[in-house]
Amino acid sequence: MTDHINIQIDLATRELPYLTILKTILENKFDLEISLLPQDPIWCNGTSSFFKTSKQKCDLLVTPSYNAKRTLNTLAWKHRSNSKLVHFHSEQLIDPRFYEEKLNTTCSLEYDRDVEYHLVWGEEFAKLLHEVAGVPKNRIYIVGCPKLSLIDRDKLVSRDTPNNKKVLFVSDFLWATMPQNQYNWALKKYGIRPEDDFQGFYKTALDKFIATAHQFSISNPDIDVVLRPHPGESQEAYRSLSELNNVEIDIGTPFIESAVKADLIVQFLSTSFFESIYLGKPVICLDLVEQWGTHHRNYFKYYNFVKQKDFESTAKNYLDNSQSSYEVDDTCINELFSADKGDSILRSAAALSHILSISKNTFSTPILQDKIRSNNFILQHMLKNVAGIISTACISIGIKNTLLQRVKNAQLKWENSPEYFDSDTILQVTNRFLSSKYQNFDFKYHLTETKYGNLVEVQEQTH
Missing domain, CATH: 3.40.50.2000 (Glycogen Phosphorylase B;)
Known part of the structure; x- marks a missing residue:
């Protein structure tokens, strides 16, 4: 049976270009099934996407942002799909005032139970995650910055x-x-x-x-x-x-x-x-x-x-x-984003494949406290789902009410958002960003244990 990974998307305009490439690599190199799905539940015709997507079993659930107090929809999704949660940290520079939100400093025990593995860009953030958030270093993978992987400096064309x-x-x-x-x-x-x-x-x-x-x-x-x-x-x-x-x-x-x-x-x-x-x-x-x-x-x-x-x-x-161009000082790029260790998207694919291999036969049962956290969200969302269905039905038969129309407008918000994407969007973005450098899926990777995590490096094979 093919392993399945669900990758959540928070901001499609920022994340979709490199996640479509990651999806292609995982499917072709590692023979995995990959789904790209919105992180937040989507409303359509009065019903929420949460109940349909979360009941499908998956092996890994990868999320770009997670807070143990605030994003309980992801926690509930994890429990319903019986998957391991991987936090792919999309921000590496964090003002100390955001530690509570980004590093879960006030709910570290819950954060430790909720998230099994972490993908980060560089050693500096790995240190922050280990020393401030208390994440064990064997659960941290240093994979580089995927946004930089989309930049082919040898093929940049200046304006005409x-x-x-x-x-x-x-x-x-x-x-x-x-x-x-x-x-x-x-x-x-x-x-x-x-x-x-x-x-x-x-x-x-x-x-x-x-x-x-x-x-x-x-x-x-x-x-x-x-x-x-x-x-x-x-x-x-x-x-x-x-x-x-x-x-x-x-x-x-x-x-x-x-x-x-x-x-x-x-x-x-x-x-x-x-x-x-x-x-x-x-x-x-x-x-x-x-x-x-x-x-x-x-x-x-x-x-x-x-x-x-x-x-x-x-x-x-x-x-x-x-x-016409300026010499690039890669010092801070390498310190923050480990850009000198190979292509980040390939490294991310390798890390997820490795996580799958070591976690496949490990199982854990949520403690009562975490079940309550998940079920509270599910109950509240179920009530919203029922209200949405009723509101849509009332509007469809001509019953007009300000509150009902507000519910309807909220349901239409997703399709009118610049962050909207569907299967056609994914295909279009893939065709746009999947350059020739990713057509060869033959690469090797290895992990090196560092002071604050597992450094993932890749070496692309030439023929």
């Missing part, structure tokens, strides 16, 4: 019309543009103290970021300026910029495609800094806040901060440089 220089401003100010009710909900969700004034920190930075971009655009009308808002960020803050003739607001273009066409990339604290470096692009991190408060600056120790007053001269120095 390099007459005007182009500067890409990358925004990451979602916290600053949140409505107050959404911000209050986020504080509770992530366990952040209101007195830390997290939103105030980002609002201060956003005002200076816009002022810097505005002044630069006016002073340099012959330079094309592109501003890329963060996904989900309100664009109202950038209205004044959009009115300038040499400014373009770029929404929806994959970051790599935008970055390749830029001569300089400017940002605040976005982790696209590392992708920019990997692309060989000059990048400036604007130093926009004088009082960092509890926002730990050491967390951004790799960033090359430039004072606001020095930005224009520094930018001009980069732009006046006649080099």
Whole structure:
């Protein structure tokens, strides 16, 4: 009987490109059955996808994000499908204030029972996971950053019309543009103290970021300026910029495609800094806040901060440089993402195959406390499911009610979301990103025990 792996997707726009390749490799190299499914239950015609998908037995359930208090749907899915849970950590730089959310520091016992194995990008995060979250190192696999695997530096093509220089401003100010009710909900969700004034920190930075971009655009009308808002960020803050003739607001273009066409990339604290470096692009991190408060600056120790007053001269120095590309300093890339140990997507496939082999004959029965946690979610979701069916039926026979329509609108939200995907989407994304480098599934891998986890390395076979 073929082993089956369910891989959950949190943000399709970010994760689907490399997960479709991972799916193809696992199916062709290791002869496994792979399903790519939304992490959150999807509502359609009044019914939830949870009950259909979770009852199907699978051997591994892989999730990009997990919190033992908040994502109980994943825990219930694990128990119903009798699978081992693998947490594929999709964020490697974590502000210490997010430890409770990302490392489950206030519910470490539950987290340890819930998640059997962890995939991380580099040794530094493995250390954090081991020392802060208390995860045993034999359950940690270091596999690299899959987003970097999608970048073929040897085949990068610059823009066709390099007459005007182009500067890409990358925004990451979602916290600053949140409505107050959404911000209050986020504080509770992530366990952040209101007195830390997290939103105030980002609002201060956003005002200076816009002022810097505005002044630069006016002073340099012959330079094309592109501003890329963060996904989900309100664009109202950038209205004044959009009115300038040499400014373009770029929404929806994959970051790599935008970055390749830029001569300089400017940002605040976005982790696209590392992708920019990997692309060989000059990048400036604007130093926009004088009082960092509890926002730990050491967390951004790799960033090359430039004072606001020095930005224009520094930018001009980069732009006046006649080099078409810049020498890549791989130090931080290798420290954080172990990029020098082979292709990350191949390494991830190898790690999941190894986990399957060592866990196939191990069984564990959930303790009563964990059964209660799962069943509480299942009961609540079942009631929502019944309510959804009733609401859909009422609307279909002409009974109109504001509450019923809200339920219906919630059900339609998924299909209208930019994160929507189905089997056709998966096929399209696979065809787009499955380059010739992944057509050969002949590779070998080996594991090395390090101080904080199992380092997975691959060696591709040439013929």
